[in-house]
Amino acid sequence: MAATGWPGCANSLKGVILDMCGVLYDSGGEGGDGVAISGSIGAVEKLKASDLQLRFCTNETQATRETFVAKLQRLGFDISVSEVFPPAPAAVAVLKERGLRPHLLVHEGLLPEFDSVDKNNPNCVIIGDAAENFSYQNLNEAFRVLIDLEKPVLLSLGQGRYYKETDGLKLDVGVYMKALEYACDLKGEVIGKPSSMFFQSVLNDMGLQPHEVLMIGDDLLSDVGGAQQCGMKGVQVRTGKYSGTLHCRRMASITAGLSKRTRGAPCNRGGAVTQKVNDGVNFGGLRRHRSRGGGGGADKWSSSSSSSPDTWPTFTAASHVTVLLREKAPFVSQSWEGGRSLG
The missing domain is CATH 3.40.50.1000 (HAD superfamily/HAD-like)
Known part of the structure; x- marks a missing residue:
């Protein structure tokens, strides 16, 4: 056997x-x-x-796939863009397939991934690892978009609790996803692991x-x-x-x-x-x-x-x-x- x-x-x-x-x-x-x-x-x-x-x-949702891979190459890794699978490109495909227009609560470095997507009059919220952009003001703005929708849609680029940087552990996107779920009484959809x-x-x-x-x-x-x-x-x-x-x-x-x-x-x-x-x-x-x-x-x-x-x-x-x-x-x-x- x-x-x-x-x-x-x-x-x-x-x-x-x-x-x-x-x-x-x-x-x-x-x-x-x-x-x-x-x-x-x-x-x-x-x-x-x-x-x-x-x-x-x-x-990874703090940079575009190309920028992210370039960073890994500078560290000495033999990695090409086509071998790397982050959540943002998959999220863009979902948005286009379902006709969704996102309000983005993401890191500034990730914004170019969504250049091809209509973001006028948003009918959903996408949340990623926004780091310092996870302010009360920005979270509250995302909350208001969701709470005003008849059928609110929350898409989260992963649901990690925390990750490690060289200076210690940092809160990840899953913590903030759960806050919006609780406030809006909804269940978010995860695009990315797991x-x-x-x-x-x-x-x-x-x-x-x-x-x-x-x-x-x-x-x-x-x-x-x-x-x-x-x-x-x-x-x-x-x-x-x-x-x-x-x-x-x-x-x-x-x-x-x-x-x-x-x-x-x-x-x-x-x-x-x-x-x-x-x-x-x-x-x-x-x-x-x-x-x-x-x-x-x-x-x-x-x-x-x-x-x-x-x-x-x-x-x-x-x-x-x-x-x-x-x-x-x-x-x-x-x-x-x-x-x-x-x-």
């Missing part, structure tokens, strides 16, 4: 999708280009030299089936969970926004209530993430187990490397790529600084 778990499934894989911010680089820093994460440039080079197809899937439609557009470009592709990301829900809900494999790095303490907290939240369910049955809110957790998948080395002592068999989390989550070793894009290529070609020796394999 063919292996289905990571990394045993490596031999059946034909493609890899990499998240970018927090996986390949950390944004911010002097000059604003960010800093490449150790080993990530070499990991991309090795993947491109292999027989695997490679694409990059990001919720949307299955968004992931499927990348798979269509690769010409591959979901089970043939591995997603590597730093967000447990948007990257790993979104990929698994689409039928792909998903593994998490411990770079970028990853924090051992926050990771434990989120995993515990995802699996809350599972004691009342059949082991392995997916939770409505957790979806495929809880399914995989129950099946014993190792998320960046973190494993779920049942307590054998008192306390009613409560769920606990542990790592084979340390009892303290903040001292667990870093699993990088480079280390996951090392494992992937080693499993696909055991006779080839691959190594990157700072990497460790799973399992």
Whole structure:
């Protein structure tokens, strides 16, 4: 029987999708280009030299795709525009298909992506990572547009909670999307990760089936969970926004209530993430187990490397790529600084 778990499934894989911010680089820093994460440039080079197809899937919404790719190229990455899939171009296609005219609450650097769209008399709101443009005035203006519409439409370019820059964690677009949802009593539509439609557009470009592709990301829900809900494999790095303490907290939240369910049955809110957790998948080395002592068999989390989550070793894009290529070609020796394999 063919292996289905990571990394045993490596031999059946034909493609890899990499998240970018927090996986390949950390944004911010002097000059604003960010800093490449150790080993990530070499990991991309090795993947491109292999027989695997490679694409990059990001919720980056502070710049146009061309500007964003140029920044990554300055950092030393061999990446082309056609390989990168951000939410804005997909959002433009949705607007034109549905005849929507957006009020834009986005970063100034992203505005050129919407030059071809009619923005007069808006009948929807698009929200992206607007950074400093997330002022009370701008949020209230978006609220007023939505609340005055008979059928309000809120389109969010991703739904991340936070991301990491070189000076620390920053609130992401999902926080502000939830504020508008609450104020207007509506449910926003997500364009970008973890949307299955968004992931499927990348798979269509690769010409591959979901089970043939591995997603590597730093967000447990948007990257790993979104990929698994689409039928792909998903593994998490411990770079970028990853924090051992926050990771434990989120995993515990995802699996809350599972004691009342059949082991392995997916939770409505957790979806495929809880399914995989129950099946014993190792998320960046973190494993779920049942307590054998008192306390009613409560769920606990542990790592084979340390009892303290903040001292667990870093699993990088480079280390996951090392494992992937080693499993696909055991006779080839691959190594990157700072990497460790799973399992």
